Amino acid sequence: MSNKNLDYMRSPAFTRTMRIKLILLCAAGFFLFLSVFKFLSKQYLYHVKEQADKEYYIALANNYKLRINNFLDFYNFNNIEQLKLSRHDNKPYLPSGGRVLYAVLSDLNGFVILHSDNSQEGTRIQAMNSLSECKVKNKDLEIKGTVQKVCDVLLPFVRCGSTQGVLRVGYAKKYIQPPITFTEIIAHNAIRKAYFVLYVFIALAIVLIWAVSLFLENHANILSREQQKTNRRQLEIIGAGIVHEVKNSLNGIRMNIQLLQEKFEELPSGLKESFSKKAERIQREAGRTSDMLSEFLTYAKPGRFEPKPINLSALLHEIAQSFELECKKREIELICECSAAMTSITADGRQLRHGVTNLLWNSLEAVENGGKIILKGELSGKKVKISVEDNGGGMDSETEKKSFEVFYSTKAQGSGLGLAIVKKVAVSHGGKVDIDNHPGKGCKLTISFPYDNQ
Incomplete structure (x- = not known):
């Protein structure tokens, strides 16, 4: 690397340029980090809401489960298979309409025992013999020629310690607005606090970067001024030496001219007058040059105030x-x-x-x-x-x-x-x-x- 490049890297201009680049780079980094944090926070809130909605829909479906269990307890039925042998008017009613699109109770092999649409009882649907926990799915379903967004809730129907069937309830999402849960409130508050801490951190980081860059620039300015002072002192010493030597030479010239003027007295009057004028001209020019050098030295050398x-x-x-x-x-x-x-x-x-x-x-x-x-x-x-x-x-x-x-x-x-x-x-x-x-x-x-x- 050349000395010119090294001098530029030590200069305040380079420090100022680097400060601007550093601030722009940090701003880009903060913007990227903020974008990622915003995306992740949205995903987190979406997950929290999805989980809360799932629990809400499961709670609604449990009402049907409770209705069926109460019916079985009333008739001392230990198994839902006994409902297959009951007459239609001796079965629990699964209401539907409005926000409930359908309610179905089937055995593990997919045989429909109870249905909100009585005509569907005795038919078969997909077997769910491996269902061990509650499931909630959002899907689009065509009902009476209209596509609706449906929340499909699947609950394992457990009685007497064993899973005997599957309860499925479909809810029309446009009619249901799940309430905001305490968990969601905590999540929102946590995100707000995280945003506040993040903004404070970014502000402090910007202030710190600005302060450090200013310190570096001031340090570079100090080094530059010290370098300029050193260079100026060196130039002053060199300039003063040159001026001193030139003035000594001029003084020598003026002294020799004075000696020559004394010798002019021995010359004829014509030559004496001619040489005297030329000698005076040399004296004036030498004096003017000496004065100019003195002024230059006065300006170049700051002197003490x-x-x-x-x-x-x-x-x-x-x-x-x-x-x-x-x-x-x-x-x-x-x-x-x-x-x-x-x-x-x-x-x-x-x-x-x-x-x-x-x-x-x-x-x-x-x-x-x-x-x-x-x-x-x-x-x-x-x-x-x-x-x-x-x-x-x-x-x-x-x-x-x-x-x-x-x-x-x-x-x-x-x-x-x-x-x-x-x-x-x-x-x-x-x-x-x-x-x-x-x-x-x-x-x-x-x-x-x-x-x-x-």
Whole structure:
């Protein structure tokens, strides 16, 4: 497996994808398990109801059995064979009609002794000499040209300790509604409890899976951030080393140019002037390159955020004073307005100095000679606001949109890091940078961040 694949497997994106797949897989498993459980519970309830209905129909058929036994006891008959010799009017009556379609008492060989239809007595039906227990069957039976659903109950007729015959009773199911038994109620309650426990288990399992997946994702995020920090530290060390070496080389070039400039004094005036201009150009480019490398290192290296109480008003006045000479050269008016309440603000003074300095340089390059720049610091609610406003040309829509992008600059000699550094300073203080842009009239950039005024 390649390193690229291993890195992806350690990444939060892979963990998030696996979490979604795991949840979908578990959801499918739970759905399948629930479907199987639902099917089995229906089968169980059907079996319980079928058994309860069977017992109910057997209880109904036992009424006929009791009627016949009472008749035999009355006439002191010990055997149903004695009924064969009795006259029809001296036999027990087996009523039918309504919910009872037929009632038949036969001997073990299938000879019909009693029948709810008297005309059927003396006929033969299927022998049941092996019947030893009650049987209940549901079947479709054609009666008087109509097919009906019938519950056929078979009972072994036992008398004097021996099975002497078979009692068969047929019930029309459409006229009988067996009552709900206590066993069915218990079964339904058990199924309801099982469903409740199952749903609780599924909910807990989903929560557990979600929690574990979040933990794994957070762990992957932590590992990813640690890896990024490690990589960034390595890049910072490498970058700082490269910048240091390049700046040393540039300083060497500038020193040698200065030595050459001293030698130019010995040259004729024409050559001296020509070489001096070229040397100054080299000095400027070397200085500009050195400054650009310093800005790059400042942006790339986060540095420590060290907030402490500072006199922000004094800091802003000090920064403004450092620009007085440059503003005087360009005939630009620089005004510094600071609130008197900004004497004790908790912030990182070093970072704020860097951010405000970049804002002022940005405005200096935007305004023309005779322009105006206002550096203002104020407290607004629970926020500190530091703004730099100028009456230059403002920004076009594309520049405003990309102004905080790294290395984006509209200036030929710009590094594209100034406003990116300003944004980084604001974010490190828990704040932001707002742009109030008026193309052709000027622009105002404001650093705002919260502070505790207690």
